[in-house]
Amino acid sequence: MRVEIWSDIACPWCYVGKARFEKALAAFPHRDEVEVVHRSFELDPGRAKDDIQPVITMLTRKYGMSEAQAEAGEDNLGAQAAAEGLPYRTRGRDHGSTFDMHRLLHFARERGRQTELLDLLYRANFAEERSVYDDERLVELAAAAGLDADAARRVLADPEAYADGVRADEREAAQLGATGVPFFVLDRAYGVSGAQPAEVFARALDQAWGERPRLKPVDGGSGAADGQDTRDGGDAGEVCGPDGCAVPQH
Template sequence: MTTAPSARLQVDIWSDIACPWCYVGKRRFEQALAKFPQRGEVDVVWHSFELDPAAQSHASLNMRDILAKKYGRSQEQAQQMLDSMTQTADAEGLTYHFDRLQVANTFQAHQLLHLAAEHGRQAALKERLLHAHFSEGLNVDDPETLITLAAEVGLDSALIRRALEQQTYAEAVRQDEAQAQRYGIQGVPFFVLDGTYGVSGAQSPETLLNALQQTWSERHPLQLIGVGSDSSAAGLCDDGSCTVPAPRDQN
């Protein structure tokens, strides 16, 4: 027996909690989805991506110093980068506080997102983690902080603690990252629509909406029913619709 393909459209999003553009991209995608007529038929799945798997959590590290060292910029240039990112976030209704941000390894947080997905709370936890990191300056690598944040979105504290202690979802994170490599993803956010189309970066809501519309139309092509092949009726309205006759040759 052949199983009919699902009528729903799945959007897989690779992103990192420590990525400022990922939070902006999330907001822009939400704006696009809100304008998409078939938004109720869209399933969004968040996937793990670590921009710096070797990152060491350290509350005293300064983002300006990190950027200056990473990109070979002066302190002033690094601060300008942070200010520009803050303004971009502000335009999307987000508040970034880089002055209080705690540099953190995100591997444990990604594990909890897989746990949350199994309980229908992934989207809520994704939002909570991003806000905690960029707006509140919380350490998203600290187990107790993670337990508190996950409990706030409805997950059981004992279940969360056990998952972290046993590294229950570590392999799931690695599988996401392996899939990202197979897709050739080198930066995030990265959107994969219906397993067919990829959109890289925090594109505008208009670009993301167009991607949704194109993917949906290709999965649900318009089929005309009861239309004959006789072209002699061009310009007539005898079949429930009016057609435009081809222009006559004036020569």
């Protein structure tokens, strides 16, 4: 089963939601058969790379709230993160364009290090003092995730490297009806919007797993009617299973 998660590194609920989903996944009996793919979504698309400002300032300007309201919101998010065991700096963080981070995540996915880089980006953005909106900082994080630093630097230096992948993810999110993140899609059959409690993710995993498509056997031509499901008594060919292989009796 595949779970696709649309998220943005600048989104605190994505940070919290990822932890809640992973808690549910860790308890899921079939967790080793679940592929998790992280997809790109920018909360502030088109923002200039050099347009960086404090989070509190961004909140007051973008959403028209007072500074006190913005600080109260950050305090609440800090408490939500702490409940999931996540560090969270409620003051002093920056906000800017995440497009380059998403490009790096596509590069990391190609090399099998996407989850490692995403975790480092989240922690750097939400818990560490040094701003993540800096190319050399991103190179350091890429290297810490197991990627080649020079290759990561070349990706950042080329604004079109992996850009098509980011844009394709965002178009797909729109086609699926996602208007915010985090947005979880299970086997392209179920969608879960927002940083839901772990219990909600657990139910979604169970439901999606239980309703996966099942193969309908095709009649081998030895007695079953056309279209008959031979699992219910129709003829079936010889098979090999956990207990060995069927041995011909004649």
